Amino acid sequence: MSIEIRNVNKYFGTYHALRDVNLEFASGELTALLGPSGCGKTSLLRIIAGLEQPDSGQVLLHGEDSTDRHVRERRVGFVFQHYALFRHMTVAENVAFGLTVKPRSQRPSKQAIRKKVMELLDLVQLGFVADRYPNQLSGGQRQRIALARALAVEPKVLLLDEPFGALDASVRKELRRWLRRLHDEIHVTSVFVTHDQEEAMEVADRVVVMNKGVVEQVGTPDEIYDNPATPFVSRFLGSVNLFHGRIHNGWAHIGDLRQEAPAHANGSSGPAVAFLRPHEIDLSDQPEGSIGAATITSIRIVGPLLRLELEREGGEGLVEVELPRERYDARTLPIGRKVYIRPRQMRVFVEKNAS
């Protein structure tokens, strides 16, 4: 394990920012800390870096308790959301900084530093800006320089705080693909913080979903998407439809549908809520196996998809549905038509934690 977090708690005044967080980050992996703003993901990253101290708990780096180690001894590379490049230094001086502040006995020679800097600038494909100042670069370039600077000291772990947060959408997309490729090349254990689920899914080997200072789920991107562990994760990873119902004796009753719920078999009964993503719904003429009837209120064609809005019978709210165009014909689904909602896949949670 490259990084281990054990029972970490952090308070800001009376605000409990991190609650008993336990996490492990495997060597060479690229992990995303995903969550809404204020969920504690950045605090956790800063605690790993040593820029913040936990109120209790431990941080282990490569098996060694580093909780009380100073930032500069931890050998972590940190990339800031707003780059934090030294504005009065050239790009080359920025990248060289970590090497030139080493004690004289460990400091490489001037030529060695220069060579290393050029290697790193080539790695981030920005060799041609070596003599420019940070304010002469675009946002994407600055962030790549910040990365090169962090890598110059050969960190054991690389931490990135919303690395693409300050960039515009197109640059962001390009840069995250680039980060993924770079990581495949250098394989340093990396953790990045993001509130963008698409970014986490696309870039990371593993995703840690956090909410209100608690880790909700840890898993590969598809595990998290296909099997969200909590209602929060379900909702956070894209739009979902909510269906209220009951759980009774190991059976879930959602609308007209009765379905076995083995996870809740041990007698718990009470209100429940089912989550269905728009693409996990089929529409049918027949009531069998359906949650209930609904009326089509709008239909739009979005690329390969039909995007429909349905109004459930009995005023139980709107349902969003996405259907592949090769299986459905828009002409057979006119506005006002009555259809039955048939789930292909459904996750049921007991209502009390369906926050």
Place this chain on the structure above:
Amino acid sequence: MSSKHSLVLTEAPWLRVVLITLTLTFVALFLLLPLAAVITEALRNGVEAYWEAIVEPDALAAIRLTLTAAAIAVPLNLVFGVCAAWAIAKHDFRGKNLLVTLIDLPFAVSPVISGLIYVLMFGMQGWLGPWLAEHDIKIVFAVPGIVLATIFVTFPFVARELIPVMQEQGTEEEEAALTLGANGWQTFWRVTLPNIKWGLLYGVILCNARAMGEFGAVSVVSGHIRGQTNTLPLHVEILYNEYNFVAAFATASLLALLALVTLAVKSFVEWRAAQQAAAARNAEPPASVGSLA
């Protein structure tokens, strides 16, 4: 976006003329005229008399004392100002607002009171007076008192100048330096200081100008002993009270000269800082990030 002949300027030409004339007249009447008067009066009896008034031993002593007081007060307040601004801008702690208020105190109280504080503390009737007298240490009516009063009065300049600059810059660059393995000193010398150098220089210039020109506080603690505890402004006053106008104005012209030099250096610093800021803005980022692939 040049404001030259900008169409946005909607004021009528006559109003512009009136405003400019008013301002210039005011400046001439209240700033230039007195300055000219000082120089004319100083040279009334010719350059020789002027020169004699300046190289006279008491005047030289006053110059020396003024320079000494500034030479002690400015570096001390430089160090203190940087420390205070650093603490206030980059850290959160209890009583931070109180500290900010205290730094402003010398601006808020009359300089005469600043001087009196020291008389009350170190004077013969003051708290520490008897003890000091016993050990034969003179503070009030001696050079140490003048230096202390000068430090007190010029205390806020550097800190006040730096706090907004440092607050605006935040702590990210320092944090970046720490994660890269720099220690506290390296972070300060190589990251913080270069970022605040213009603000710092500006604060030092203002601090120095005030240190050399201070009258009220120094007047209270000085005791006006000629050749010993007279600074330049005090020397001017004494000469004037003795109706020695040529000498008074000659000495005053030195202070006026100091003011002009200060203004020139200040303008230069502002110009340089603005130039750098403009260079930073004008340096267009390369249009594309197309080199990404």
